[in-house]
Amino acid sequence: xxxxxxxxxxxxxxxxxxxxxxxxxxxxxxxxxxxxxxxxxxxxxxxxxxxxxxxxxxxxxxxxxxxxxxxxxxxxxxxxxxxxxxxxxxxxxxxxxxxxxxxxxxxxxxxxxxxxxxxxxxxxxxxxxxxxxxxxxxxxxxxxxxxxxxxxxxxxxxxxxxxxxxxxxxxxxxxxxxxxxxxxxxxxxxxxxxxxxxxxxxxxxxxxxxxxxxxxxxxxxxxxxxxxxxxxxxx
Amino acid sequence: xxxxxxxxxxxxxxxxxxxxxxxxxxxxxxxxxxxxxxxxxxxxxxxxxxxxxxxxxxxxxxxxxxxxxxxxxxxxxxxxxx
Numbered sequence: 298x299x300x301x302x303x304x305x306x307x308x309x310x311x312x313x314x315x316x317x318x319x320x321x322x323x324x325x326x327x328x329x330x331x332x333x334x335x336x337x338x339x340x341x342x343x344x345x346x347x348x349x350x351x352x353x354x355x356x357x358x359x360x361x362x363x364x365x366x367x368x369x370x371x372x373x374x375x376x377x378x379x380x381x382x383x384x385x386x387x388x389x390x391x392x393x394x395x396x397x398x399x400x401x402x403x404x405x406x407x408x409x410x411x412x413x414x415x416x417x418x419x420x421x422x423x424x425x426x427x428x429x430x431x432x433x434x435x436x437x438x439x440x441x442x443x444x445x446x447x448x449x450x451x452x453x454x455x456x457x458x459x460x461x462x463x464x465x466x467x468x469x470x471x472x473x474x475x476x477x478x479x480x481x482x483x484x485x486x487x488x489x490x491x492x493x494x495x496x497x498x499x500x501x502x503x504x505x506x507x508x509x510x511x512x513x514x515x516x517x518x519x520x521x522x523x524x525x526x527x528x529x530x531x532x
Numbered sequence: 533x534x535x536x537x538x539x540x541x542x543x544x545x546x547x548x549x550x551x552x553x554x555x556x557x558x559x560x561x562x563x564x565x566x567x568x569x570x571x572x573x574x575x576x577x578x579x580x581x582x583x584x585x586x587x588x589x590x591x592x593x594x595x596x597x598x599x600x601x602x603x604x605x606x607x608x609x610x611x612x613x614x
Contacts, residue, residue: 354600354601355603358600358603359600362600390605391603396605397605398603398605398606400549400550400552400606401552401553402552403550403552404552405552405553405556443552445549445550445605445606446605479550479552
């Protein structure tokens, strides 16, 4: 199977994502340049972390109009798997592929640390290798990860099971202290209504080997691989 | 010869959307002794210059505001012609 990692000017986790796929998973992966309009037959597209276009104007606002994003948007609309990590999540909300917006962290500081995430359900292609309620340790590194949406829209996300990851403590409890940025309902990651597009602030590609402090991020990549293999086998 | 058109666009967070920067500035003012400053909301503005002959200039300005300058999910905007 083929992964594609988009590189915008200012992306800085594209090599981390590439290394996780190529060297840890041992799968094929290509960089997709922001000016290109070719997804290189990717089965899944990763929008990596960083500061695309310097985060000028708003994080993700300008990246959303790059040529490769037109392809990513139509790929997503046709059911292709897309995961946006950190800055990639911001690009996904700006492009309208995911609802809501990511605002400045409530405490205004850039947060770079390990956090715990609770897996809210496992019927998603991104969590099928996890257990419901499982706690993953995955790092965050962001200044604008404060997920915001209006009350009614949040309720829709909750009702549709679109909230996939929530910040929690080590035991899986949703405490205010476990929420690193002020996100509503402790949201760390959401999917679109169809479930094929995921945005998350934590970095699973930075948690793929014990030497990095955690290998819990692998579960998300393993879920994706299982999902893609099922789809390919079903074609 | 038509002269170029200028406009100023003000973008701000919608009512009810938390503005952590504004809240921090307001707290700082209070700490500085300006205890009668009850609220601060931040925003930004853009000065636009558009070629004079551009057709549908109002519609185009509106379009760039909603497409790019503001994020309609959390922000509202106001256009002021100069």
